[in-house]
Each structure stands twice: as C-alpha cells, then as structure tokens.
Amino acid sequence: MKNSKKMFIMAEALLTVMVIAVAFIMVREKNGKELDRISVIIQDSEDNQWAAFQYGLKMAEQDLEVRMSVVSTGGALTVEEEKSLIEREIDNGAAAVIVQPVPGAEEMLRKMANRIPVLLTEQTAAESGGDSRLPVVEPNQYAMGAALAEELLKDYSGSLDGKVLGIFSKTGDSQAALERKRGFLEALKNTEASISWSVAAPFSEEGEALLEDQPAVDFVIALDDNSFTMAGEYAAANDLHGALVYGIGNSTEAVYYLDTGIAGCLVVPDEFNVGYQSLTEAAEILTHYFHKMHDRTVSYTVLRRDTLFSKENQEIIFTMSQ
Structure with a gap:
C-alpha cells in the first residue's frame, strides 16, 4: 500500500514537471516569433569580401527557418561603435549576435555575452581559453x-x-x-x-x-x-x-x-561556411535552451x-x- 502511494506521488510529481516544461516551451515558441532574430555585425558590411559569408548566412537562414539581419556598416568600427550597435540590436529584439570583433573589444564582448549569446567570426587577442572565452567560427x-x-x-x-x-x-x-x-x-x-x-x-x-x-x-x-x-x-x-x-x-x-x-x-x-555555421550555431542556442555554443573550424582552399x-x-x- 505504501509503495503504491509512493509511486502515485512520484507519478504526479513527474507529470507536474512535464506540464511545466511543455508550458515553458509553448511560451518560448509563442514569444520567439518576434524575438528569435539573429543580428550580424561585421566591418564594412558592403565590401565584396563578405559576399560568400553573407551567402552562407542566407542559405542557413532558409534551411533553419530563422530570421537573420546583417547590420549595415560603412567602414571600420571602434570598440564603442561596435558596443553601440550590439546594444541597439538588443533593444530592437535580437536574440543573439554574430560579431566580427574589433581589436580591443574583448572585455566589452564578454560583458555583452552576459546579456545575449555572442558568437565571433574570428578570435580576439585575449581569447586564450577557459570558461570566459567566447565561441568562434573561423578557419585555422x-x-x-x-x-x-x-x-x-x-x-x-x-x-x-x-x-x-x-x-x-x-x-x-x-x-x-x-x-x-x-x-x-x-x-x-x-x-x-x-x-x-x-x-x-x-x-x-x-x-x-x-x-x-x-x-x-x-x-x-x-x-x-x-x-x-x-x-x-x-x-x-x-x-x-x-x-x-x-x-x-x-x-x-x-x-x-x-x-x-x-x-x-x-x-x-x-x-561561405563561416556564415553558414555561425548562423547554425547561434540558432541552436535559441531552439535548445541548454545548448552551449561551441567553436567551429572551417576549411580553406589553395x-x-x-x-x-x-x-x-x-x-x-x-x-x-x-
């Protein structure tokens, strides 16, 4: 009898947890329609060198059915300008950002990562390892x-x-x-x-x-x-x-x-794969709550x-x- 009662209580507890989890996912999906946008911030975004990168982003956007926007930048950015752009994107509803780091922006980007998932397109000077290191997608x-x-x-x-x-x-x-x-x-x-x-x-x-x-x-x-x-x-x-x-x-x-x-x-x-895999990695953290973004290394060709x-x-x- 005691075992039966114990099993009943455990089943009820498990059911409660499942209901809460489902409710959480439903709320997240409902709100995500407006929030699950990934912003991309790169130096001089209209430069031809970004054509393959942006094509990779667009292909990943179609395959993954996420929303992505490349922030228009007319030239080189300072640390303060990059910070301002990230803050603006957060205010406009971005759920994650992909960033080409400005030299000297290491500390600023780590602080931003406490507010929003941040993924880098290349490593920064101070990124020597450890839990504080931001994830990056780049060639060797x-x-x-x-x-x-x-x-x-x-x-x-x-x-x-x-x-x-x-x-x-x-x-x-x-x-x-x-x-x-x-x-x-x-x-x-x-x-x-x-x-x-x-x-x-x-x-x-x-x-x-x-x-x-x-x-x-x-x-x-x-x-x-x-x-x-x-x-x-x-x-x-x-x-x-x-x-x-x-x-x-x-x-x-x-x-x-x-x-x-x-x-x-x-x-x-x-x-192309820097763009594609960056968006894939950023999208993963938006669809899987406990996902941790990882480094990805892409190839190069001679x-x-x-x-x-x-x-x-x-x-x-x-x-x-x-």
Whole structure:
C-alpha cells in the first residue's frame, strides 16, 4: 500500500514537471516569433569580401527557418561603435549576435555575452581559453599563413635564396592577421628568404601610403583580402616594381588578379561556411535552451591559375559572386 502511494506521488510529481516544461516551451515558441532574430555585425558590411559569408548566412537562414539581419556598416568600427550597435540590436529584439570583433573589444564582448549569446567570426587577442572565452567560427588562421609559405616554396623548389619579400596587411592589429603572419614566418624560418619590410594598417586606417612607399621586393605577401586586392591593383599598374603577389583573400577581385597572372597563389578561407555555421550555431542556442555554443573550424582552399576552373574551385568562386 505504501509503495503504491509512493509511486502515485512520484507519478504526479513527474507529470507536474512535464506540464511545466511543455508550458515553458509553448511560451518560448509563442514569444520567439518576434524575438528569435539573429543580428550580424561585421566591418564594412558592403565590401565584396563578405559576399560568400553573407551567402552562407542566407542559405542557413532558409534551411533553419530563422530570421537573420546583417547590420549595415560603412567602414571600420571602434570598440564603442561596435558596443553601440550590439546594444541597439538588443533593444530592437535580437536574440543573439554574430560579431566580427574589433581589436580591443574583448572585455566589452564578454560583458555583452552576459546579456545575449555572442558568437565571433574570428578570435580576439585575449581569447586564450577557459570558461570566459567566447565561441568562434573561423578557419585555422595560422595554418593558412603556413600554407601560403609552403606554396611559395613549392614554386621555387624549396629554395628562396636571394629572394626578397614584403609583408602587407590592412587588418594588422587583428588577431587573425597576427596568426597568419606568424604561420607564414615560422614556415620560412629555415629558408634563405629575406624579409625587407612588414607593414600593417590598423582597422581604422588606410593602407595605400604604407604600400606605395616601400622598397622594391620580389614578392608582396598579402595577409587579407583588402591587402591582396590593393597589392594586385598596384602590380597591375606597375607600381610594385615587378613584384609577384601571394596572399590570402576571398573576393572575386582577388580571383581576378590570380587569373591574370598578377598573383602567383591565393589561399581562400571558406567564408561561405563561416556564415553558414555561425548562423547554425547561434540558432541552436535559441531552439535548445541548454545548448552551449561551441567553436567551429572551417576549411580553406589553395587556388592556382592553372586549376582555377576545376569544378571544385568554380563552386568556391560561385559563393564569392552571390
């Protein structure tokens, strides 16, 4: 008799918990129609380098049936401007944000993550691990830099004796640029390559003057898309003194300079999947209450002029043109 009564009480308790859980889910779904919007904040959102990234976002939005909006930004952002944009999106009903972090924004973003789920499109300088580290979706930045150096070595039978290089980045104060440079230099540390100069423009500054005033080199190593396309433009106008461009980029303009022979090699991060997987990860936390967002690492591809029109490479180029 006692066991029967005990089982009855346990069943009632379980039923009560289930009713509460169902009610919670129903309320969440009802309210979620207006709240489950994910905002995306990136530097200079209209720049062509974001075409594949935004295409990935749009495809994920369709597949996942979530709402997504890319905040319009006209150029580089300061920490305060990025903070203001996030706060505005929260006030307008955003349930999560995907952010390209501004250098120096680590502490601000961690504080924002106490109010709303925050997912990064690239790592920040202070993100060294631990529970406070914000989740990120990005390619292996160090590996891309190393791959670029390896491709350069392949073209010269493993020897760069007598070759002079210049390294250029228009996002030189970002952690991504620093990791790419580190990977490139460490892959060349046992070679005879000579680094004549290494210049970098912070997010908030232009890079034209930095590039045009440098001594002549054999190769200009461009560490980001804007650097690559600028170096390509200079080389096309014979303003790089015959230097060949090798670099990392993800726009149709970058592909153009490879196709015309101005660039020797282009390493392309899979920005389509950065967008797709970022939205997937952010959406997961909105549909599963106890989900914890995780890091995701996407791939990269080495493009060469002679294989540019392979089926696989054409699919990559297609995402850049959307």
